[in-house]
Amino acid sequence: MKRFWIGFLAGLLLPVVLLTIVLAMFQLGLYWRARVPDQATLVVELSGEFPELPGPVLPFPLDDAARRATLRNFWELFDRAAKDPRVRAVLLEIGSLDVGWGRLQELAWGIDKLRRANKSVVAYLRVPGARQYYLACGAGQVYVSPESWLDLKGLRAELVYLADGLRKLGVQVELERAGRYKDAGDMFTRNTISPETRETMDAILDELYGDLVRRIAKGRGMPEDKVRQLLDQGPFLAQQAARERLVDGLLYPDQVEDRLRQQLGQERLRKVFSGDYLRATAKRPRRPHRVAFLVAQGTILPGEEDDWTGHRLLFSDTFRRWVDEIRDDQKIEAVLLRIDSPGGDAVASDEILRALKQLRARKPLVISMSDTAASGGYYIAMTGDPIVAYPGTVTGSIGVLYGKLTLRGLYEKLGMRKVILKRGQFADIDSDYEPLSEKAREKLREGVNRSYQAFLEKVAEGRKTKVEQVRQYAEGRVWLGSQAARHRLVDVVGGFDAALAKVRELARIPPDEPIVLIPYPPRRPLLDILENILASQWSWLRWGLKGESLGSLLGALRPGPWALMPWSIEFH
Template identity: 30%
Template structure:
């Protein structure tokens, strides 16, 4: 006779489990003959959070991790493309943007989001935004929605772009540090922070003109989305901080709601509490142990995917980000010449990669490293279509690497140009004497003074350094003129270190088109004569070794997105200090820099 317990176990195995979608059988039986419940309304939830990078490096923000925050960067283009894909979703579910968490997008990223939000509008999707205390970035995203709700005790910050430039001359004089600087060109914006106690009038006028052009795109975006006169938007920017009532009266929002949180507000808008929120950005992984080793494993191991062999025609987006430095090994937050050249050469050799878009987010850096990367890109362009797409900044060395005669796309808010170079050496003689330190420099000729910490360049050494800087600047002008099909004198007229917005650069012939990454990819595909193709982003994020490199390498801590968000309040201070620190670390002749100090933010 069969054991009753065994019979029960066999029965459990033989009876198939009911799918969850069939509901609860017990309640269904009781409800026989009664009216079926109406299906609950589905709402797609978009809730941006944290730092967004075009291509997150290593998958973590090291300073945020050390400060007890989540530490992970988010991939901007994954976010943006997911927004665009909602236009193709079947059904008429509303899309709810909960914009209460801290996040930030730069001007170039906001323009990319605007293009994708227009697809939702064209598809007839209902979009609702909820705000509490809205920053300028949060509001610009909200304004692109069909309906904007603002908590009654909250407010809106509607600001124009601004810059903060830190001048070091008085501080250097105070501590007894003298800088020897040689430069080229009639415009000295990059070196003014080291030479002058305050900004010159002509530099201020130049920056105001650039900010005006960048702000025109901000005003256009808000005015178009909210159907407000651009002059009204500009007057609201001058006020900057608006209460809920002021924002409603100005037409910036559609509705003031109680401060009850996003989900209760959504229920009030829908007229029902019976709705299901579905994460439109993808499912979140279940949290596990929070121990150190498990955190390290979660941060690095799952994210570090092996590069799969490509099986179909592909357009590669090569992200070239960070300060440009010489070297053979990678450093977080930097574009290191050796690894970057190797990555470019790999794309050139891959037969499945039919074309490449080089996406640049760099203020420049070493002139020699810039040239090594430019030549690698030139070799790549000789084999397959290559188009440049500029992000937030592609200036000085970041512009140098584009000088190969290929099309250049930039956003209206992009900062580019800064065609100029300089070299700098600190002299600590006064400081050393104050603290009782004396340097004896022993050499066979005056060339040893190049390495002295206490002595300034004499006239002969300064002249030799000026000759080297002149040669590199002449090279910069020559490659830019050839690339853009311009006379060298015409390039010189807009060079000298001047920075330009994307629209200003187009008017001066420095770029081809004001447009985003999608347009650049489309041009590559057209030139490659491919229609059905995949898009990949390179390089892939690294693992724990990349994290440690990012944390401790030169410029790594200053290069991560969240730290930069905080340092934006200090303007160009990190860029100024980076050049100063390198001049102390460098054991050879003074490095020649192609770098801009211009930092623009919506602050």
């Protein structure tokens, strides 16, 4: 019997061991094959969302490296290629982009760096929209397909208001807020835009539209007035775009490569793809300075991260654990904190800020803002350290909000009733059946105002100024990074280059000595994540068998003050 079980287990383990060896050899083969020829053309596919954090480590090649690459990987790609004498040209294949204006500007600056290094940069627009064209304007040549069109017509913002529809359903949203611009929740309580929201959105659109116009004018060699006239005439058929000199030609992808080959004087284009290039140039320097690259990404919530949510949410306990690990690691010399968060739970935000202050007492800290670092996302940046933001970063929103749903009307429409028995004057303050009384509103208003005052004080301390000075630019108003810099809410307008320059300055790292960024949280193997998810199923099953209510599960999103950005911005 013993021999049977030994043979049985060996039969199970042997295929796993062999598969592991085969996959390891495959991965080694990728590195062995990766090489950069002289007079190379670097082919870069720009599409997707360019996340701040990479996905799990895959045990086999489900996807190519370029698609899994982070924004930081593309920054490294452009930086290395600009300095590499073997790279003569760069072919950008620009597809669908799911990025905000901050990440878009980082990519655009990377392309500009290639041009300054005298590389021949050619852009082919697979999906010719405004964001794609924004990037393409950094190239020396821009092409689209003959049967394509250029969807370039300016920018617009669309805001949805649901109050009348919710009223018909019997749903009432009750809000208490601190800050007249703190319009989170307006979509549920209003049926049109408020003057404050219109003022904010007009200022943001003006700033971004101006940035778009300036980039097109510089890239295409046109006066800005001419660009504004053209934007009023868009979108354009491919032939119209060529006639207006918005593109340099109407070619198919193979024709673009053939034209580039002729321009380089090569019989065959010496292509190297971005994933291969990153692998071929990934040489670990001797004795580098180790800098933690700590990413704070997603809506801020209390508690621990699980393997279902991954890094889409920012849980305070999990994040503080990473901060403690960095603080205690003697090999890490400095920290670059990367924030991409619209905020969230006010208490969880405060816990994260405290952990970061303890970290900065031990190591130099620089803060780099991505697409969004607003409300609670701005709050956690108030450590007193340098803040670097893109011109298009959405930030500010210094304000506090409390809201709840009252569903009594909906229950009645469905023929449902609730009977509430309580002990304590405010025991039903967060009930979804009873609307807020005037005394309950006063109670909530007191808490919201106190949280807002604490927010102002933390910002004043972090920005080394007075509360009254902060109050002028608070009130829940959202700012772009360029606007925030004018109001001293951030220190430097820039991206990775500017942030790392600040790291070198604070950590006293000479410019000629190498830095290695150590990512936190680190990548996890996919099999490890799946194992933890499967192991957690029994806990979920027991939760269901115990008859716990859905409200108990949703209780993780606890009531209380929220420092949350009022809306997200998508550009069309």
